[in-house]
Amino acid sequence: MNRPRDLVAAALVAVLLAPGAGAQTRRVPAKKPAPPPAAEPRTEPAMVKCPQVLGDGVRTKRQYCEVLIGNDPAQGILVSIPPHTGPTTLLFDLHNRLTYSEEAVKANRAYQRFTASTGVLTLDNTLISRAVIQSEFRTQADLVDRVSGGSGPGGVKAVAPTGTEAVAMALPADVMQVSILGEKLSVVRVDGVDDFRAQGRPIALVSNIQVEYRPGPTKPAPAAPPKKRK
Numbered sequence: 001m002n003r004p005r006d007l008v009a010a011a012l013v014a015v016l017l018a019p020g021a022g023a024q025t026r027r028v029p030a031k032k033p034a035p036p037p038a039a040e041p042r043t044e045p046a047m048v049k050c051p052q053v054l055g056d057g058v059r060t061k062r063q064y065c066e067v068l069i070g071n072d073p074a075q076g077i078l079v080s081i082p083p084h085t086g087p088t089t090l091l092f093d094l095h096n097r098l099t100y101s102e103e104a105v106k107a108n109r110a111y112q113r114f115t116a117s118t119g120v121l122t123l124d125n126t127l128i129s130r131a132v133i134q135s136e137f138r139t140q141a142d143l144v145d146r147v148s149g150g151s152g153p154g155g156v157k158a159v160a161p162t163g164t165e166a167v168a169m170a171l172p173a174d175v176m177q178v179s180i181l182g183e184k185l186s187v188v189r190v191d192g193v194d195d196f197r198a199q200g201r202p203i204a205l206v207s208n209i210q211v212e213y214r215p216g217p218t219k220p221a222p223a224a225p226p227k228k229r230k
Helices: 003-017 102-106
Strands: 042-045 047-049 053-056 063-068 077-080 088-099 112-122 127-137 159-171 177-189 192-196 202-213
Touching (some): 077 202, 112 159
Antiparallel strands (some): 042 202, 047 077, 077 177, 088 159, 088 202, 112 127, 127 159
16 A cells, blocks of 8 residues: 555545635625715804894894895895705794884774785795795784884884794705795785885895705815925
């Protein structure tokens, strides 16, 4: 018996019978890094350009902005949307606009029912949606606030917000700025009905304008040009 030769043959058979012998080694693909988690939604005061500010509330300290009738979005209340991912939500309180008269209240002739219609548009004049505020006024208790900076008792203005409609309006993901414009106003008084549609007329007030959004990537600042060697 040739023992060394038998041992070599046995070793060769063992190698050939081993699992995976002769097969190509498979490479396991590396795992892709998990995408970063989506940013949490946040709600914050919006950047607003108000063409006609009524003033600050005595009680709420809010700024009240006049809503004017118009058809040019550039002339409305402009609200900027921060860099974001996905759709956003515009939030604001819409109020009717009242010229308060103490004499009319005392004479029981102060009743008024207001219906003001407003629109939120993109800057290319595309209507996103409408918001309507309807409320009734009888006495001073129906006022939402008084506005400082006037010549009336206590230094308040005669114009004041009455009624509140909390508006939450979904905006398309690609919208970065919107405009709030007035459309029409109907006022029912004890002595008749008035309808207002004239361009430039203030018909309502807005306050507490906010934006709800998921923060998105901001554009990196452009690189500074290389300095020239002297």
